[in-house]
Amino acid sequence: xxxxxxxxxxxxxxxxxxxxxxxxxxxxxxxRDRSGYRTYDAAAVVRLIRIRTLADAGVPLARVQELLDxxxxxxxxxxxxxxxDLRAEIRRLQDTRSRLARLAxxxxxxxxxxxxxxxxxxxxxxxxxxxxxxxxxxxxxxxAQVPDLIDSVIAKKHEELDxxxxxxxxxxxxxxxxWRAGDPRIVEVADILERLMIRAVEAGEVGADGFDDQFVxxxxxxxxxxxxxxxxxxxxxxxxxxxxxxxxxxxxPRGSTLSCRHLExxxxxxxxxxxxxxxxxx
Numbered sequence: 001x002x003x004x005x006x007x008x009x010x011x012x013x014x015x016x017x018x019x020x021x022x023x024x025x026x027x028x029x030x031x032r033d034r035s036g037y038r039t040y041d042a043a044a045v046v047r048l049i050r051i052r053t054l055a056d057a058g059v060p061l062a063r064v065q066e067l068l069d070x071x072x073x074x075x076x077x078x079x080x081x082x083x084x085d086l087r088a089e090i091r092r093l094q095d096t097r098s099r100l101a102r103l104a105x106x107x108x109x110x111x112x113x114x115x116x117x118x119x120x121x122x123x124x125x126x127x128x129x130x131x132x133x134x135x136x137x138x139x140x141x142x143x144a145q146v147p148d149l150i151d152s153v154i155a156k157k158h159e160e161l162d163x164x165x166x167x168x169x170x171x172x173x174x175x176x177x178x179w180r181a182g183d184p185r186i187v188e189v190a191d192i193l194e195r196l197m198i199r200a201v202e203a204g205e206v207g208a209d210g211f212d213d214q215f216v217x218x219x220x221x222x223x224x225x226x227x228x229x230x231x232x233x234x235x236x237x238x239x240x241x242x243x244x245x246x247x248x249x250x251x252x253p254r255g256s257t258l259s260c261r262h263l264e265x266x267x268x269x270x271x272x273x274x275x276x277x278x279x280x281x282x
Contacts, residue, residue, distance in 0.1 A: 001039035011048035018048065026051050026064055058086060112147075114154040115139045121161060122170060131173040134226050138219060145211060165192050186229055190236040197242055201250065211247070219246040 008015045021027040027048055030038050047068070054064045059082055067078050119132055119139075143150045160166045169192045172185055211219075223245050224230050234245065243249045 001041060002045070004038060004040070007040040007044060007048060010045045011052055013048065013052050017052075021048070021051060024061060026061065026068070058082075110140045110143070111136065112143055112150055114151045115143060118154050118157055121158070125161075125167065125170050126174040127170050128173055128175055134223075138222065141215075141219065145215060160196075165195055168192060169196075180229075180232075183229070183232075186232045187236065189229070190233050190240075193233065194237060194240060194242065197237075197250075216244070216246045220244065 002010065004015055004018055008018050011018075018027065022029040027044065030040060030044070032038055050068060051064055054067055055061065059067065059079075063078065063082060067075055070078055115136075119136055122132060122135065139150075142153070146153070161170075169189065172189055224234070230245070237243070241250060
């Protein structure tokens with residue numbers, strides 16, 4: 001008969017492991033003999049070796065018991081099932097490693113791949129990192145608000161980047177702009193933005209956006225605080241009757257005194273001043 005130390009040595013495990021297997025019910029714990037010691041026989045050695053072999057093969061301890069007591073067919077089926085679970089776990093771990101690798105680059109933190117691809121395209125246009133960081137932070141907030149829509153939104157942004165106006169707009173952000181009042185680029189940026197806004201209106205792409213007013217105000221204030229010249233551009237657009245940055249809104253140009261029965265026109269878009277309904281010119 002063997003002591004617990006001898007049993008552990010024969011099976012190639014530690015005494016601590018033997019006691020753990022006793023605790024979880026995998027290895028029956030013998031009664032003490034008249035001297036107060038627990039002794040083990042050959043059957044215990046064989047069972048302990050089988051437990052160790054299964055555990056070393058990656059079988060969870062919770063599944064070891066059923067395999068120890070299974071017949072040949074049940075054993076084979078159980079092993080296949082465990083292998084399937086292990087393969088799924090491997091895929092999960094590989095995905096985790098991929099995510100960690102992307103996080104190490106910094107850009108993928110809290111951003112879906114579609115947005116990262118869009119930012120990379122902006123870099124390809126020569127957009128400076130200062131502006132890239134500004135857009136990145138904005139997209140992080142937007143993606144958190146509308147996670148189910150972000151991929152379609154980014155797809156639309158890629159379509160817009162195919163237009164010369166959008167490419168020209170981003171060309172102003174290739175360096176570190178320090179725009180001041182009177183800079184002719186301010187007016188050109190406002191002109192481009194107005195054309196983009198008009199096209200958005202014509203395409204029916206303004207209106208409900210899924211954001212509450214507080215979030216829109218936060219996005220607008222972030223842009224005003226971070227983007228050089230943004231406040232000057234918005235002032236020009238306001239003079240022309242546009243308001244908002246995150247949410248486009250068309251209002252009455254400053255100084256206009258048109259009555260409710262009139263329509264005002266600018267750049268081919270007509271607006272009923274009383275109802276606020278935008279009507280495309282024909």
